[in-house]
Amino acid sequence: MRHRGAELASRRVFRQPVKRTQKLFPIMNLRPNPPSPKKLLALACVLTALIFAIDLMLPLGIAGGVPYVAVVLIGLWYPRLRFLYIAATIGSILTIAGYFLSPPGGEFAKVMANRSLALFAIWVTAYVCLRFRGTQEALEHSELRSRVILDNVVVGIITINSRGMIESFNTTAEKIFGYPATEMIGKSVNLLMPDPHRSEHDSYIEKYLQTGKSTIIGFGRELEAVKKDGTSINIFLGVSEVQVKRDRLFTGFIQDITDLKKTELSLQRKTKMGELLRRVAIAANESISVETAMRVALEGICDLTGWPVGHLFLVAPDGQTLESGRMWRLDSEERFAALRQVTEATRFNLGQGLPGEVLKTKKPLWIRDVYRHSNFPRAQLAESLGIHGALGFPVMVSEEVVAILEFFSTRVEEPDLDLLDVLASIGTQLGRVIERKRAEENLLKVHTGLEKRIQERTADLSAANRALEEFAYVVSHDLKAPLRGISSLTTWLMEDYSSKLDATGQKMLQILLKRARRLGQLIDEILEYSRVGRSRIKLESLDTQEIAQWVIENIVPPPTHPVIIENPLPPIIYHRAHLEQILINLMQNAIIHHGKPAGTIRLTYTNGGEMHEFSVQDDGVGIEERHFERIFKIFQSLKPHEETGTTGIGLAIVRKIVELHGGRVWVKSEVDKGSAFHFTVPKSFNRVNLPPPRS
Incomplete structure (x- = not known):
């Protein structure tokens, strides 16, 4: 009953995968397709009746129950295990019944031995069939579980032989490569490889079989593979080896890491962008000249993108035209010499060409392919040099475009929004450098003017000091001299003519003397304050x-x-x-x-x-x-x-x-x-x- 329950469970749970894995692993289908249960049951009944009829027609000792073993053997194909018990039981009953119903004949001992041997054979056969059925179903169940695991595991599994021919190809491998298993089994695994590995793979296997040295078996490697539609993907491949009889089988465990690789490359690119921003920011803060900061940006952007040409345009004072800043980054001076010569000899007006459009819109411009761009005067020259992609972005000071950086690629380039964001930040940083340099120049002008004014004021103050000193001398000499005369004269009047003056006159002279002395004191203190x-x-x-x-x-x-x-x-x-x-x-x-x-x-x-x-x-x-x-x-x-x-x-x-x-x-x-x-x-x-x- 245990085996029967396992059989029912396997049929219920794994019914759909069985159909698929039987296609993938036909060798594992150990038991041939049996007749229907009804046909088997009818065959068993007819065979039982025939054996019993023959047993009844033959005398004892000639026929026995051994032929019922054939009925029991039908249980190997009948789906229900209890058929074995029923067939063995019926065979035993009919063997015993034949002993009593068959015509007499033979010796009693031989007859009993014949019948006992028949019963023994029937039940031994039933036991052996029962064990065989249990073992077979356990194997089928185990194989079925293995097939389901192989078909549902998230890793692609491909098995090849020593000749490089595919022997198994699981469901995940189908999803990864786009091939159905039926199409790939028996084909060379080279179909999944790009050149030059496709043509060299057979020699890899042959070399390994000869030397036993491999760079991939037992290790993991990142490789490039090809899908059915020709698309290249990145995979991580691990290979194990097993000896099967006289052949060697190699099992490859495959993970599609295309998205992971894209994410990794994106992170690396963003890291490089961040490093470029940091370098430009440092250059913007520490550079003693605008040219140094521009050079750092030009070199850094070319290194980041891999584009071979970078160039600086400067906006003319009128704000309407552009002229070459004669600052270039060229991977090959000889190859792009003509582009440099033509560009430096050309003045671009507002809206003309790549730099003119950037000047007009004050926004970055990405040209996927200059051949197909209507406003690119240098298109013929670019075609002769193999230039396709182009990019220009402005350097801004507030709302004013002060410079434009342009770059060229030898490939058709799809717009990169992340790169455009980085370039906008770089343009802002470079604009701050120019703004700071302008402020420094203005400050220098103000400082120079201020120094000149200070010198003028200093000269004026020196003249004023000299005038003040002269005034002080005049005050101390020309004013105090008359005061001293007034004081002396008043004193003489008081001394010589006091008898001739009445009290009022004498009082007036005293007041006059006090006023003269006070005025002298005031002059002294004013001079002291000024000094x-x-x-x-x-x-x-x-x-x-x-x-x-x-x-x-x-x-x-x-x-x-x-x-x-x-x-x-x-x-x-x-x-x-x-x-x-x-x-x-x-x-x-x-x-x-x-x-x-x-x-x-x-x-x-x-x-x-x-x-x-x-x-x-x-x-x-x-x-x-x-x-x-x-x-x-x-x-x-x-x-x-x-x-x-x-x-x-x-x-x-x-x-x-x-x-x-x-x-x-x-x-x-x-x-x-x-x-x-x-x-x-x-x-x-x-x-x-x-x-x-x-x-």
């Missing part, structure tokens, strides 16, 4: 503590408003006269504008990180915040000059000096609580901190 920044600064290490003490002694503060140094002062790098002037002005300002009968002025120091910070503080009437900025302007004072006896220039001089040395000055104050004037001095003092001298 700040114009004289050479001499930096030196200063003992701030000693200088501050010297200033206090020289200004002689009144006993009611003493000046004290509150904490130790550090040494600094500064111009000595400027530091003395700052301290004098700030201390005198604190005393004069204190506004209270008594008070104290303090000089303090604070470490401000990168800056020294000094402050002169008082406890006087203070300043309103709205006047903080005003008091540092020239001629500005919160009280009338007659009341304070000042000119309003002192704090302006302080600000000018402090800022000249890279510091800053400011005031903090509260009304009725006092004011604090702060100024800073850089710790790391060098010439970099100093602004240029002011005129």
Whole structure:
């Protein structure tokens, strides 16, 4: 029953593949096609009846049940296995029945031996047939499974003999090559090979059979093969060898890797495109000239595409014509010399030829075959040189075409969209190089013009300085001389004619003397303010503590408003006269504008990180915040000059000096609580901190 179940399952599951594989492997069909079950059953019945009738007609000892073995043997072809049991059982029953029904005859021992031998033969035959059927069906099932696997495996499998003739050709091989198996079996495997391998394959096999050396058996190789329609495909082939009787069979395992190869080549091409973009980008960023970047692009594109000709066109200043940039990439200078000569001698107008169309449309142009392109003036020359494919693309700066690169191929070239995208990026990169060079040229022009203007302004300032110095001399000499005369004359009048003047006259002379002296003081301070920044600064290490003490002694503060140094002062790098002037002005300002009968002025120091910070503080009437900025302007004072006896220039001089040395000055104050004037001095003092001298 197990064998019968296997048979039914194999017929149910593998019914369709059997028909196909029997065509592919006819040798494996071990059992010939049997008669129909009905015919076999009828034959068995007739044969059984005939044997039984003969047995009944012959006396015992002559005939027996052995002929029933023939009925049992019919079970080898009958589809149902139980036929063997039924035939053996019926044969046994009829053999025994014949013993009782046949005419008597022969010795009892011989008759019994005859009948026993018949029964034994019947059942031994049934057993042998049963085993044979089981073995045969197991073999058929195994062979069927092998055939199904061969027909459904994703690898093409082809078996050839030592003469190169195909003996098996599975379904996948049919799909790969387009040949049906029936057409290929018995044919040479050379049909699947391109030249020169087709003509050399037989010698490969012969050489291997002689030497035992092979470069493919036991290894895998990528090869090119030919389909039925003549199309070339890429395959991966592995070959194994087996000895069958006196012949050798070679089994090839084939995978169609055409798509994989295309993908691999596409990835390699994209990698090369990316590398080209990287090289052009580096050249665009690092090249000192536009020509260098253009050369890198020209060479790189020709290397990538394998096209033998590359050329640069430049757009004329009018934007309507193109002329050769005389930059070429030629695989053969001699072969393409005529193309170079004609191109360099030709000016292409807008819309004329390949470069003219690119200039007009501002887009890349791909020409599959220049012979069939209506707008290609160099077509006859290209034909003589074997040029077919052509390509041109623009180099853009914003919306302006500044150059065009053209390339030529000796093959008919189908448009490559990926390459066009890469060329667009390259055109953008090259455009940036040109844009940057233009910007550098414009910057150079601006810089040159600026230098010229600076020189002119410097000359003007030098002249102004000289005029100012002359003015200062005039002021100090021509103005102060009359003032000194007025002061002297007033003093003489007061000394010599005071007895002749009444009180009002004497008062008027005193006012005149004060005004003359104040005007002289004002002239001195204006000159001092104008000299700040114009004289050479001499930096030196200063003992701030000693200088501050010297200033206090020289200004002689009144006993009611003493000046004290509150904490130790550090040494600094500064111009000595400027530091003395700052301290004098700030201390005198604190005393004069204190506004209270008594008070104290303090000089303090604070470490401000990168800056020294000094402050002169008082406890006087203070300043309103709205006047903080005003008091540092020239001629500005919160009280009338007659009341304070000042000119309003002192704090302006302080600000000018402090800022000249890279510091800053400011005031903090509260009304009725006092004011604090702060100024800073850089710790790391060098010439970099100093602004240029002011005129």
